[in-house]
Every structure is written in C-alpha cells, then in structure tokens.
Amino acid sequence: MAVDIDWAPFEYIDEEMHYRGMAADYIRLVEERLNVQFNVDKERPWPQMVEAVKARDLDLFSCVVKTPAREKYAIFTKPYLSFPMVIVTRNDTDFIDGVQDLIDHKRSVSVVKSYASHDILVENHPELRIAPAKTVKLGLEAVAHGKTDAFIGNLAVVGQVMREHGLTNLSVSGQTPYRFELAMAVRKDWQPLVPILQKALDDITQEERDQIFNRWIRVEFSQKIDWSSIAYYVLAAFAALMIVVVWNRILQREIDHRKKTEAFLNNEIQQREKAEERLTRSRESLAHAQQIAHIGNWDWDIQAGDLEWSDEIYRIFGQTPQAFSATYEAFLNAVHPDDRQMVQDAVKSALENPDVDYSVEHRVIRPDGEERIVYELGDIRRDASGAPVLMRGTVQDVTDFRKTEESLELSRLVIENASEAIVITNKKGLIVDINPAYEQVTGYARAEVLGQDPSITSSGRHDKAFYQEMWKTLHETGCWSGEIWDRRKSGEVFPKWLSINIIRDSRNEIANYVGIFTDITHQKATEEALEQMAFYDALTKLPNRTLFRERLNREIVISERENQKVAVLFIDLDRFKYVNDTFGHDIGDELLIEVAARITDNLRKSDVVCRLGGDEFTVILNNPKTVEDIGKISEEIIHSLQRAFKLKDHEAFIGASIGIATYPDNGQDFETLTKNADLAMYQAKDAGRGTYRFYSEEMNAKSAFRLTMEADLRRAIEEKQFTLFYQPKVEIAKNRTAGMEALIRWNHPKKGMVSPADFIPLAEETGLIVPMGDWALETACRQTKELLDKGVALRVAVNLSTKQFQDPGLLDKVKKTLSEAGLPSQYLELEITESIAMQDVEETIATVEALRQEGIHISIDDFGTGYSSLSYLKKFPLHSLKVDQSFVRDLTVDSDDAAIVESVISMAHAMGLSVVAEGVETEEQLAFIRDRECAQVQGYFFSKPLPFEQLLDYVNAN
Ligand SMILES: Nc1nc2c(ncn2[C@@H]2O[C@H](COP(=O)(O)O[C@H]3[C@@H](O)[C@H](n4cnc5c(=O)[nH]c(N)nc54)O[C@@H]3COP(=O)(O)O)[C@@H](O)[C@H]2O)c(=O)[nH]1
Numbered sequence: 001m002a003v004d005i006d007w008a009p010f011e012y013i014d015e016e017m018h019y020r021g022m023a024a025d026y027i028r029l030v031e032e033r034l035n036v037q038f039n040v041d042k043e044r045p046w047p048q049m050v051e052a053v054k055a056r057d058l059d060l061f062s063c064v065v066k067t068p069a070r071e072k073y074a075i076f077t078k079p080y081l082s083f084p085m086v087i088v089t090r091n092d093t094d095f096i097d098g099v100q101d102l103i104d105h106k107r108s109v110s111v112v113k114s115y116a117s118h119d120i121l122v123e124n125h126p127e128l129r130i131a132p133a134k135t136v137k138l139g140l141e142a143v144a145h146g147k148t149d150a151f152i153g154n155l156a157v158v159g160q161v162m163r164e165h166g167l168t169n170l171s172v173s174g175q176t177p178y179r180f181e182l183a184m185a186v187r188k189d190w191q192p193l194v195p196i197l198q199k200a201l202d203d204i205t206q207e208e209r210d211q212i213f214n215r216w217i218r219v220e221f222s223q224k225i226d227w228s229s230i231a232y233y234v235l236a237a238f239a240a241l242m243i244v245v246v247w248n249r250i251l252q253r254e255i256d257h258r259k260k261t262e263a264f265l266n267n268e269i270q271q272r273e274k275a276e277e278r279l280t281r282s283r284e285s286l287a288h289a290q291q292i293a294h295i296g297n298w299d300w301d302i303q304a305g306d307l308e309w310s311d312e313i314y315r316i317f318g319q320t321p322q323a324f325s326a327t328y329e330a331f332l333n334a335v336h337p338d339d340r341q342m343v344q345d346a347v348k349s350a351l352e353n354p355d356v357d358y359s360v361e362h363r364v365i366r367p368d369g370e371e372r373i374v375y376e377l378g379d380i381r382r383d384a385s386g387a388p389v390l391m392r393g394t395v396q397d398v399t400d401f402r403k404t405e406e407s408l409e410l411s412r413l414v415i416e417n418a419s420e421a422i423v424i425t426n427k428k429g430l431i432v433d434i435n436p437a438y439e440q441v442t443g444y445a446r447a448e449v450l451g452q453d454p455s456i457t458s459s460g461r462h463d464k465a466f467y468q469e470m471w472k473t474l475h476e477t478g479c480w481s482g483e484i485w486d487r488r489k490s491g492e493v494f495p496k497w498l499s500i501n502i503i504r505d506s507r508n509e510i511a512n513y514v515g516i517f518t519d520i521t522h523q524k525a526t527e528e529a530l531e532q533m534a535f536y537d538a539l540t541k542l543p544n545r546t547l548f549r550e551r552l553n554r555e556i557v558i559s560e561r562e563n564q565k566v567a568v569l570f571i572d573l574d575r576f577k578y579v580n581d582t583f584g585h586d587i588g589d590e591l592l593i594e595v596a597a598r599i600t601d602n603l604r605k606s607d608v609v610c611r612l613g614g615d616e617f618t619v620i621l622n623n624p625k626t627v628e629d630i631g632k633i634s635e636e637i638i639h640s641l642q643r644a645f646k647l648k649d650h651e652a653f654i655g656a657s658i659g660i661a662t663y664p665d666n667g668q669d670f671e672t673l674t675k676n677a678d679l680a681m682y683q684a685k686d687a688g689r690g691t692y693r694f695y696s697e698e699m700n701a702k703s704a705f706r707l708t709m710e711a712d713l714r715r716a717i718e719e720k721q722f723t724l725f726y727q728p729k730v731e732i733a734k735n736r737t738a739g740m741e742a743l744i745r746w747n748h749p750k751k752g753m754v755s756p757a758d759f760i761p762l763a764e765e766t767g768l769i770v771p772m773g774d775w776a777l778e779t780a781c782r783q784t785k786e787l788l789d790k791g792v793a794l795r796v797a798v799n800l801s802t803k804q805f806q807d808p809g810l811l812d813k814v815k816k817t818l819s820e821a822g823l824p825s826q827y828l829e830l831e832i833t834e835s836i837a838m839q840d841v842e843e844t845i846a847t848v849e850a851l852r853q854e855g856i857h858i859s860i861d862d863f864g865t866g867y868s869s870l871s872y873l874k875k876f877p878l879h880s881l882k883v884d885q886s887f888v889r890d891l892t893v894d895s896d897d898a899a900i901v902e903s904v905i906s907m908a909h910a911m912g913l914s915v916v917a918e919g920v921e922t923e924e925q926l927a928f929i930r931d932r933e934c935a936q937v938q939g940y941f942f943s944k945p946l947p948f949e950q951l952l953d954y955v956n957a958n
Contacts, residue, residue: 023063065116318366336363443489781821885919
C-alpha cells in the first residue's frame with residue numbers, strides 16, 4: 001500500500017515506523033472489516049510511491065485525491081475524507097480573496113508538486129504562477145521566508161505543519177473552490193477490489209468517523225505557563241483563534257457540504273443498489289441466455305495465464321470449476337486429441353497476426369467420454385506495443401446443429417439417390433422440388449416442372465371423382481396412397497404407385513405435399529404374369545385347377561342363390577398318351593392347345609373351360625336348362641375331339657371320355673362334384689371310351705369296390721396269393737412247343753381265381769405292380785429252371801410293366817434273379833408293350849441293348865396298337881414282335897385287320913425279327929398266319945394258359 005510518509009495529519013510514519021494519521025485510522029478500520037492486513041510501504045517518499053503504483057510495484061493508495069491523471073492507472077473508491085484546499089499567506093499580506101486574486105496580483109504560489117492540488121491548479125488555472133515545492137513544510141517555509149507569496153494546500157495539513165514547525169508568521173488567508181476529496185485507490189487491473197474496499201469504507205460509522213476527526217483535527221494548548229513564551233503564545237493563540245474562526249466557518253461549510261454529500265451519497269447508494277440489482281439480473285439473464293443458446297464466454301489473461309470460463313462453458317465441456325484448473329493447457333487437454341493441433345494453430349495464428357481472427361470448430365471430449373462439437377470465436381486485446389494482453393471469446397455447442405446438418409445432408413442424399421421419384425409441392429400445390437428419379441421416370445427436366453402443377457403428368461384416365469376422393473382422404477388422414485396412371489413427357493401412359501403425405505409447419509398448417517412414386521409398369525406386368533401362372537395353364541391359357549376351384553365355388557354360390565343348376569364335365573382324352581409318346585411333346589402340346597380351342601368352341605361365353613393338367617380338362621356349364629342339353633354339349637365336345645388333328649406334318653386321332661356331375665343333385669360342394677364327375681369319367685372310359693356318362697349312385701359303389709380291391713391286392717402281395725400260369729408258344733412249321741408266356745393269376749381267398757385284366761391296371765395305378773412283377777419274374781425264372789432241370793428247355797416270356805421297365809435297377813435286378821434261379825439268360829424273354837418302348841426311345845434303346853448284351857430276348861407285345869415309328873423301331877435291338885390279338889381275332893372277317901397282320905409280319909421279316917401271332921383260336925386264323933410265314937403262334941387254339949404243374953404234361957403230350 002502506497003502511503004504518504006510525511007502527510008500528517010492524514011498519514012505519516014512516526015519515529016517508531018508506525019503508520020499513523022486519519023487515513024491510517026480509516027485503513028485500520030477497513031482492515032478490521034475485511035479481516036485483512038495491508039502491507040504499508042513506509043520507506044519511499046510520496047512521488048516514488050505514485051510511480052510505484054503506476055508500475056504496479058505497489059497495488060493501492062491508502063488516501064489519495066482522484067485526478068484525471070491518476071485515473072489512467074488507478075480506480076478509486078468514493079472519498080472518505082474531505083478537506084478544503086486553502087490559501088496560506090504571511091500575516092502581513094493582505095487578505096486574499098481566492099485564487100483569482102492571486103492571479104490578478106501575480107502572486108507566486110507554492111504548491112507541492114506531487115499533490116493533487118498541483119494538478120488541479122495547473123489544469124484549472126494555467127495562468128497561476130506556481131512555484132513547485134517538494135513537501136508541505138518546504139512550501140510553507142518558502143512563504144514564511146518571503147520566497148513565495150502564498151501556499152495552497154490542504155487545510156488540515158497546513159495547520160498541522162504550521163503548528164509543528166512554528167511557522168507563526170503564516171495564516172490561512174483565503175479559500176479555493178476546491179476540496180481534497182480523499183479516497184482509497186487500487187491499480188487499474190485490480191478493479192474487483194474497489195467494491196470490496198468501498199463496502200468496508202461504507203461500513204465505517206459516523207461515530208467512528210467523528211472520533212477519527214476529533215483525534216486528529218484539534219487545537220492544543222500547553223498546560224505549563226511559560227511567561228517568556230506568553231507573548232509568543234498570545235500571538236499563537238491569536239493565530240489559533242484566527243484559525244478557529246476560519247475553521248469554524250469552514251466547518252460550518254463542511255457540515256453543509258457533508259449533509260449535501262450524504263444526501264447525494266444516499267441517492268448514489270440507492271442508484272448503485274438498483275444498478276447492482278440490474279447488473280445481477282442482467283448477469284442471470286446472460287447466463288440463462290447462454291444456457292439456451294449453448295454459448296459460453298471466456299477471458300484469457302495471456303500474461304497471467306488465467307483462463308476464466310462462464311458457467312455455460314463448464315456445462316458444454318462437462319467440467320466443474322472445482323475440477324478444472326482454468327488454464328490454457330487444461331482447455332487444450334479437453335480438446336479432442338485429433339483437433340488439438342488445429343486449435344493450437346488457430347490460437348497461435350490469431351496471437352501472432354492482428355489481422356487474423358480466432359475462429360475454429362473442434363471437438364471436445366467430456367470427462368465422461370462424450371464427444372461434443374464446439375465453435376469458437378475470439379478477439380485479442382493488445383498493449384501499446386501490439387503485444388497480446390487479453391484474449392476473449394465465445395464457445396458455442398454446435399453438436400446438435402451439426403447432427404441436424406448431417407441428418408439434413410443424409411436426407412438430401414437419400415432424396416437425391418432414391419430410386420423412388422419424389423415431388424414436393426408448396427401448400428398451393430405447385431412443384432417446388434423434384435429428385436433425379438422423378439426426371440428419369442417422367443422424362444421432365446427439373447426446370448420444366450418447377451412452379452408447375454403436378455397434374456402436368458396426369459394421363460386423363462382417372463375421372464374427377466377419383467381425384468376428389470384422393471384429396472378428401474389426404475386431408476382427412478394426412479396421407480394417401482394408391483395406384484394411378486400418369487403420362488410421361490413422351491406421351492406414354494404408365495402405372496405408378498403413389499404415396500402423398502402432408503407436411504405441416506410448427507403452427508400445424510400445411511406447408512408442403514410430398515409425393516413419392518414408383519413406376520410399376522414392370523411390377524404390373526410381373527403381377528399379371530404371376531396371376532397368369534397362378535391361375536392359368538401356361539400352355540392352353542385356360543384357367544388351371546386353382547381357378548377351376550374358385551370358379552366352381554362361385555357358380556355353386558350363385559346357383560344356390562338363384563336356384564339354378566351347374567354341370568361339371570370331366571374330360572379325359574383317349575389315346576393322347578400315344579400321340580405324345582409317338583410324336584413327341586411338342587406335337588403333344590400343340591394337340592392340347594387345339595383340344596382347348598375345340599372344347600371352347602362348343603360352349604357359351606359364360607361357361608368355363610379349365611385344364612387340370614396332362615390330358616384332363618373340365619367344363620363348368622352354368623345354369624344348363626336340361627340334362628339333355630348337358631348330354632348334347634358333351635356329345636359335341638366328343639365329336640369335335642374325334643376329328644383329325646393336323647399337327648405339323650402329322651395327323652393324329654384321339655378321342656375323349658366325359659364324366660358329368662350336376663349341382664345340386666350329384667353334390668353340393670366342390671369336392672363332391674369333382675369326385676363324382678371324375679368317377680363318371682372313369683365309367684365313360686370303361687364303357688369303351690369316346691362317350692360320356694352322368695354320375696350315378698352305382699358309380700360310387702364301383703369306386704368303393706376299387707378301393708376294397710386295392711386293399712385286397714396289398715394283402716395278396718404280403719400273403720403271396722399269386723400264382724403263375726404259362727401259355728405255350730407253338731412253332732408252326734414243326735408243330736412243337738417253342739416257348740411259353742408267364743401269365744399271373746390271383747388266387748383270391750374269397751373270389752377264387754381273379755383275371756390279371758381286373759387287377760393289373762389297378763396295380764399299375766397304385767405302384768403295386770413293382771413287387772408283383774418282381775415276384776412273377778423270380779417265379780418264372782425258378783420254374784423254367786425246374787423244367788430245364790427236367791430236360792425241358794423252354795424260353796419263358798415275362799411281361800414287364802412301364803414302372804418295371806423304367807426302373808434304373810432293372811438290369812441288375814434281372815441278372816440277380818437269373819443268377820439266384822440258376823437260369824441261363826437265353827431262357828428268359830422280356831415282353832414290353834409298344835407304348836412302353838416308345839415312351840423314351842433313346843432310353844429304351846439303351847435298356848434293351850443292355851439286356852440283349854446279357855443274352856436276354858426282348859419282344860414287343862401288343863404290336864400294332866400304338867404309334868411305333870418305324871425309324872425308331874429299327875433301332876431297337878429286338879428279337880421279336882407279337883402281333884396284337886385284336887388284329888388276329890377278326891383277320892378272317894376284317895380285311896383291314898388281315899392287311900395289318902400281313903404287313904406287320906412282312907415288316908418284321910424285313911427287319912430280321914421273328915413274329916409271334918397271339919390270340920389264335922381257330923384253324924382259319926392259324927392257316928392265315930401260317931400262309932404269311934409267321935413262325936410262331938400263341939392262342940387258345942393250342943392251349944389256354946396252364947398252371948405250372950399241367951405245363952409239363954402239355955409239353956410231353958405235344
Ligand atoms: N405286367 C404283367 N402283365 C401281365 C402279367 N400277367 C398277365 N399280364 C397281362 O395281363 C393281361 C391279361 O392277361 P391274361 O388274362 O392272362 O390274358 C392273356 C391270355 O390269357 C390271353 N390269350 C392268349 N391266347 C388267347 C386267345 O386265343 N384268345 C383270348 N381271348 N385270349 C387269349 O391274352 C393275354 C396275353 O396277352 P399278352 O400279354 O399281350 O400276350 C395281358 O395284357 C397280360 O399281358 C404279368 O405277370 N405281368
């Protein structure tokens with residue numbers, strides 16, 4: 001603390017180096033109030049004290065007058081002592097009426113150079129002749145000794161000095177308008193200290209102030225009477241009296257002044273309190289505003305290294321004032337390691353270059369690990385030399401902003417790259433934005449559609465009501481989606497799937513409409529194709545089984561409601577399989593397409609034709625008038641299918657069998673009606689094909705019979721109820737048994753011997769033919785070996801069904817059977833029907849070749865009934881052909897059959913095959929066959945099929 005060591009009674013240092021005086025008393029009270037101890041500099045003279053404060057070597061003044069010059073480096077409290085500035089002259093000098101009087105009379109005036117009085121007088125009265133003095137004492141002595149005319153100084157001080165130094169020829173002779181308003185002051189950068197000191201000063205009571213005043217401002221009288229000095233004391237008393245008189249006048253003014261000052265101060269205090277209140281509120285508002293805006297402010301005293309953060313920065317950085325050391329380094333530590341160098345560079349650049357602003361965005365890592373993004377702005381205060389002194393700035397938490405920006409950018413990218421076309425309109429429905437997909441789909445460029453109504457792409461396919469309904473839904477629910485037909489710029493009309501959403505602003509008012517659509521041209525085509533696939537037969541384009549079910553169910557419902565009839569026709573093509581197997585699938589397909597067309601041609605538009613698969617077709621006749629009508633239509637269908645089919649280079653003949661069931665008589669649901677129509681169709685087939693049958697109850701019974709038979713057949717296989725009969729083959733030329741055919745018989749426990757014609761088709765259908773055929777092969781081989789062992793060497797012919805022949809393990813099975821029976825392979829002949837042989841020609845050739853390689857004979861059975869291609873036939877490595885007995889039966893009465901038998905025999909000879917004519921029952925038939933040089937015959941004429949036991953007798957007898 002800077003004090004004036006020689007300025008009694010205000011302050012001085014006594015001999016014992018104690019700090020004393022009025023100011024010292026005030027300072028002590030301040031120390032008490034604040035519980036601090038000021039360190040008083042007791043050495044330096046006042047001018048050096050002043051310089052020391054300027055240089056911040058000392059921190060505050062104890063008692064000093066506020067002048068403009070001092071305000072440059074110090075900040076002042078309110079004055080706590082106030083004394084008038086008075087004029088002292090020698091007693092012999094005339095009364096001085098103020099400073100102007102001194103100027104007018106060109107008086108020289110002593111003033112202490114380093115005191116405020118000097119600054120005040122120089123500033124306000126530059127024409128005053130001032131003689132600077134170093135101290136009050138020297139200034140007064142200059143007056144006393146006549147070197148100057150007057151001294152201007154503090155009333156209290158001059159009185160004290162005059163008293164102490166016996167300057168009795170001096171007296172206070174006039175006043176100035178100025179007062180010494182003495183206050184405490186602190187160095188300028190310690191501003192916060194001022195209100196603290198002020199508070200302590202304000203706390204000093206009037207009583208304490210009076211005590212101080214009375215202690216130091218008084219007139220002392222000596223107790224001891226020293227007559228030698230009486231004259232001096234009288235004079236002194238007179239001078240004192242003069243002082244007291246003047247003093248009293250001054251005091252009165254002082255009291256008035258103090259009262260005014262007090263009123264003024266009270267007002268000042270109130271104003272200050274209000275100002276402080278406003279300041280507090282303003283600070284709170286600022287802090288609140290910072291919190292809302294996520295902006296904090298900071299001050300960095302570059303020289304002191306102190307960093308000050310507002311509350312909001314602590315919040316942004318996730319720090320607390322207690323944990324944060326408030327230094328630049330601590331701040332850097334909180335910066336994300338990857339951004340630290342960037343921040344340091346920004347700070348350095350701003351510090352070094354006054355033209356560069358501090359502006360940087362970086363990440364901070366909070367103590368809990370959370371990452372935030374902040375944007376900093378700052379500026380720098382520099383001293384006269386340009387060196388940075390203070391940096392202050394703001395920190396804004398822009399994390400959410402950046403995230404929003406990122407999300408907006410993402411949205412923009414999504415819209416830009418969306419495969420869906422997007423169109424955005426304003427609330428008036430005018431286009432404000434589109435994406436590239438929109439341009440791609442519609443063919444319109446962005447510039448062409450901005451500001452336009454989206455209806456520029458409308459196709460005109462939807463009526464006004466459609467759009468009214470769309471807008472109604474949109475405004476009621478906020479969204480609409482549906483299929484809509486639009487027109488591209490090229491004029492092409494296309495379907496699209498459109499979703500429209502309303503976007504509302506913060507006031508819930510419509511801001512935009514966003515339309516998102518996809519061109520569904522391909523999707524629709526795919527859907528149609530899928531529907532076609534799901535519900536229609538790919539080949540004939542007729543409804544398939546699924547749609548047949550749906551349509552029939554629908555017709556049943558309608559018919560029930562309308563009390564009508566419905567007829568279901570099950571159509572099965574006769575001999576289609578032969579055509580397909582013979583001419584190939586392409587021709588077969590062509591045939592089916594033509595069949596579909598012919599069936600359709602016989603019907604009304606309201607009737608439905610379906611293809612269930614293969615050669616199965618159905619017809620739904622809705623509301624047929626009579627049973628006769630149904631029969632008539634069925635007949636027409638059959639006739640139309642019996643006409644020749646011209647298929648590429650081929651001509652084919654097929655037929656059809658139709659089963660009919662009617663609603664409600666033959667069934668009231670889909671399952672019953674279709675099952676019964678199917679049954680009726682089998683009846684039509686059984687009836688010789690090429691005809692139709694209405695369903696009857698008896699058919700149901702027959703169906704039940706088939707089911708029972710299937711169960712019996714299964715049991716028969718398990719219980720080995722089968723036996724083999726053998727029918728001899730006779731070599732005509734030598735009239736001897738040349739071989740035999742094994743023919744299966746079922747010895748039914750209840751029904752007796754059942755013909756294979758009754759159970760082989762069922763066995764084929766159910767797959768039971770495979771184990772049955774295996775048994776027949778094994779038995780035939782075993783019994784033939786028995787004969788062989790008895791010296792009867794006959795080749796046995798075993799019938800193979802389709803399923804057996806198509807078994808990939810056939811060759812191994814046959815070899816194994818032969819080997820187990822011990823029968824040489826040349827004694828086995830396998831008979832396959834013409835239709836089996838023609839099913840998969842290449843495969844058949846391979847199988848037959850493999851069997852032939854093993855020494856097994858192969859013959860084609862029932863020859864003439866199928867559509868054998870001669871070009872294929874000649875490739876088969878066969879041994880013989882068996883002319884079907886249907887031709888042999890009538891050859892004596894039917895010239896066609898005779899011609900067929902004749903040509904088959906000659907064709908076989910031409911191909912190097914032997915021929916067996918089967919079914920020979922009469923002498924005439926035998927003669928015909930013999931005349932055509934057919935080598936072998938088989939038939940009742942020679943023998944019916946015989947049980948194994950009887951065969952040996954037959955052979956021996958013949
Ligand atoms: N896959 C298998 N099929 C077999 C087997 N056993 C027989 N069959 C086939 O069953 C069909 C009927 O056979 P079947 O009742 O035994 O009739 C055969 C002969 O009895 C009959 N035949 C012979 N000669 C005459 C005759 O002069 N008149 C006349 N009305 N019928 C006669 O012909 C049948 C022999 O036919 P095929 O086999 O074509 O030579 C029949 O198709 C048998 O093939 C078996 O084990 N497996």
